Amino acid sequence: MATTQIANADQLNSIARMGQGVYWQDIVVGQQWRTFRRTITEADLVGFINVTGMLEAIFIDAEFDEGAIKGRPVPGALTYTLIEGFILQSMIQGTGLAMLELHQKILGPVIVGDTIQALVEVTDIRPTSKNNRAVVTSKITVYNQRREVVMEYTAVRLLAGR
Numbered sequence: 001m002a003t004t005q006i007a008n009a010d011q012l013n014s015i016a017r018m019g020q021g022v023y024w025q026d027i028v029v030g031q032q033w034r035t036f037r038r039t040i041t042e043a044d045l046v047g048f049i050n051v052t053g054m055l056e057a058i059f060i061d062a063e064f065d066e067g068a069i070k071g072r073p074v075p076g077a078l079t080y081t082l083i084e085g086f087i088l089q090s091m092i093q094g095t096g097l098a099m100l101e102l103h104q105k106i107l108g109p110v111i112v113g114d115t116i117q118a119l120v121e122v123t124d125i126r127p128t129s130k131n132n133r134a135v136v137t138s139k140i141t142v143y144n145q146r147r148e149v150v151m152e153y154t155a156v157r158l159l160a161g162r
Contacts, residue, residue, distance in 0.1 A: 021095035024134035024159040027122050035086035037117040037145075040074055045112055048078045071111035079110045079151055083118045083142055091120065092157065097133060101156035108150040115145040123154070132161035 049059050054075050058067045067073065088096065110116060124137035136159045142151040 017094065019089060019093050021090070021092040022159075023095055023162045024125060024127070024136055025161055027125065027136070029122055029125060031122045033091065033120045035083060035090070035118045035120065037115050038082055038086070039115040040078070040082070040110065040112055042072065042112050044078065044082075045072060045074050048075065048081075052077070069109045069111065071113070074110050074112060074114075076104075076106040076110075076151065079116060079142060080104065080153065082116065083140065083151075086118070087120060087140070092159065095160045097158040097160055099155065099157055100135065102153060104151065104153035106151055108144070108148055110144060110150050114150075116142055116150065118142045127161075128158075134159055134161065 045059065049055065052075075054077070056075075057064050058069070058073055059075060062072065119141045121139045121141075122136060123139050125134050126136075127134045135156060137154060137156045140151075140153050140155060141149055142153075144150050
């Protein structure tokens with residue numbers, strides 16, 4: 001099988017990159033995306049606790065009887081980071097420059113075995129005065145498999161332009 005060789009770096013750089021995020025000029029206020037769904041596993045919970053040190057009894061003791069939530073609750077921070085991972089891999093990979101603000105509300109529990117997904121809606125775009133960038137505000141609504149809203153947050157990010 002013959003392979004094609006790229007002649008130079010400029011030729012290679014002119015080819016579209018897989019997974020490239022959106023530039024601010026390519027989005028509009030009101031535009032929406034939905035993320036993939038993800039079922040949270042026991043391994044997700046244990047790995048997250050080990051990395052973060054969130055050694056709260058409700059997260060580390062499978063037999064904990066004093067909590068108000070049935071099942072194995074997961075930290076809201078784990079739910080948030082899984083959704084942000086989806087957003088990073090799709091919307092802002094290579095174009096996201098900074099997270100500037102985050103306002104978050106946890107509205108319901110997420111437990112091991114729940115499947116989460118989010119709706120992302122662009123609510124504001126403000127181009128900056130230099131470097132072809134814009135401040136983009138999005139509302140992110142996180143749902144479980146029963147379509148119950150478990151988290152809402154607003155993210156204000158600095159995005160690159162073309």
